[in-house]
Amino acid sequence: MFSTDMLTDTLQQLIGNKTPDKTVLARLIGAQGDEAVQLRSFANDIKQQRLGNYVYFRGLTEFSNKCSKNCYYCGIRAGNKHVDRYDLSDSDILDAVRFAHEHKYGSVVLQAGERSDKAFVDRVDGLLRKIKQLSNNELGITLSLGEQSPETFQRWFESGAHRYLLRIESSNKELYYKIHPENDKHSYDKRLKALYDLKDAGYQVGTGIMIGLPFQTRHDLVDDLLFMQNFDIDMVGMGPYIEHTETPLYKFKDQLLPLNERFQMAINMISLLRILMPDINIASATALQAIDPMGREKALKAGANVIMPNVTPGMYRNSYKLYENKPCTDEEASDCVSCLEMRIGLTGNKVGYGQWGDSQHFRQRKGEK
Numbered sequence: 001m002f003s004t005d006m007l008t009d010t011l012q013q014l015i016g017n018k019t020p021d022k023t024v025l026a027r028l029i030g031a032q033g034d035e036a037v038q039l040r041s042f043a044n045d046i047k048q049q050r051l052g053n054y055v056y057f058r059g060l061t062e063f064s065n066k067c068s069k070n071c072y073y074c075g076i077r078a079g080n081k082h083v084d085r086y087d088l089s090d091s092d093i094l095d096a097v098r099f100a101h102e103h104k105y106g107s108v109v110l111q112a113g114e115r116s117d118k119a120f121v122d123r124v125d126g127l128l129r130k131i132k133q134l135s136n137n138e139l140g141i142t143l144s145l146g147e148q149s150p151e152t153f154q155r156w157f158e159s160g161a162h163r164y165l166l167r168i169e170s171s172n173k174e175l176y177y178k179i180h181p182e183n184d185k186h187s188y189d190k191r192l193k194a195l196y197d198l199k200d201a202g203y204q205v206g207t208g209i210m211i212g213l214p215f216q217t218r219h220d221l222v223d224d225l226l227f228m229q230n231f232d233i234d235m236v237g238m239g240p241y242i243e244h245t246e247t248p249l250y251k252f253k254d255q256l257l258p259l260n261e262r263f264q265m266a267i268n269m270i271s272l273l274r275i276l277m278p279d280i281n282i283a284s285a286t287a288l289q290a291i292d293p294m295g296r297e298k299a300l301k302a303g304a305n306v307i308m309p310n311v312t313p314g315m316y317r318n319s320y321k322l323y324e325n326k327p328c329t330d331e332e333a334s335d336c337v338s339c340l341e342m343r344i345g346l347t348g349n350k351v352g353y354g355q356w357g358d359s360q361h362f363r364q365r366k367g368e369k
């Protein structure tokens with residue numbers, strides 16, 4: 001156990017440190033009690049000092065659960081035959097986007113299962129143009145549509161997307177192949193290349209991992225933090241792994257840490273990354289809310305600065321079940337709006353209404369500031 005002063009010194013030394021002490025990080029990932037409180041409040045102070053007391057909204061549209069891949073952890077993997085597959089119509093998607101725009105969310109995220117067929121690529125391209133048009137170029141757009149060719153990334157960028165989230169899931173190649181089939185469609189090297197392609201295309205690039213996977217050690221998580229730092233990411237979305245009965249990984253459920261421990265580690269990871277990379281955007285993952293109803297707010301008090309309220313029409317949400325207990329699956333977007341602002345106020349933050357809330361790290365990287 002660190003004394004309060006010792007921990008303050010240790011945390012000071014981690015700020016923006018590119019060669020942090022791995023043993024210290026491994027220990028802090030498992031911080032509990034007073035140590036965890038101090039870690040999180042230190043990270044929160046850094047966020048407030050470097051980025052101000054703003055939290056940015058990204059209206060999340062999960063527009064299709066059709067997926068061509070078979071990640072072992074995911075409830076909507078192609079191999080799960082018990083999923084009702086849906087594809088929102090363009091007008092439903094644009095209604096959801098309009099809702100976000102009218103409520104001054106500033107940005108939207110388009111997320112779906114991974115497809116790279118021509119019809120899909122063309123459709124997304126058309127949607128991007130329509131979103132820019134309907135919002136008079138006011139809405140920022142993040143995509144989370146998996147691995148694509150460099151040409152597709154470039155095309156979507158030119159049509160208006162400017163941020164892209166593609167989680168590495170785990171930076172440990174061996175672990176990657178324990179949670180994905182080892183084949184051409186699920187290649188670690190391709191994943192990594194896609195992340196570099198996104199940077200080349202000009203996006204603000206976000207990655208992330210799942211925390212509490214079977215076979216994952218604390219050292220893996222330390223290496224994940226260093227991976228994100230070395231890759232020089234602009235944003236991150238990371239959260240706890242939550243098992244789903246109809247997935248291959250479910251058979252390892254008895255080896256998992258209790259949900260609450262996965263949750264605590266995820267919050268500690270957010271705090272540590274905030275300290276290591278003070279000016280990136282850190283999203284408060286929806287999976288946190290599946291474990292603790294106030295989970296996202298806890299992350300916002302521990303260094304996160306982005307929240308992704310779901311604006312997908314309620315009737316489809318039940319079919320986008322990546323894991324058990326996914327929150328808000330029976331709500332309409334408007335049900336969530338009224339309480340969100342109050343909840344964010346309770347974290348000592350204000351909503352950055354109508355702003356894109358771009359990653360300051362990206363601006364630095366591009367030499368804009």
Ligand code: SAM
Binds near residue numbers: 075113
């Ligand atoms: N298909 C795209 C992709 O994989 O990047 C975007 C949608 S995918 C559902 C978004 C993220 O959900 C994945 O990157 C993964 O980390 C997360 N996810 C999937 N199954 C999960 C689970 N059982 N627990 C926690 N997160 C999960």
Ligand code: SF4
Binds near residue numbers: 067069075078113146
């Ligand atoms: Fe498809 Fe993404 Fe789920 Fe993998 S994580 S099965 S790519 S939706």
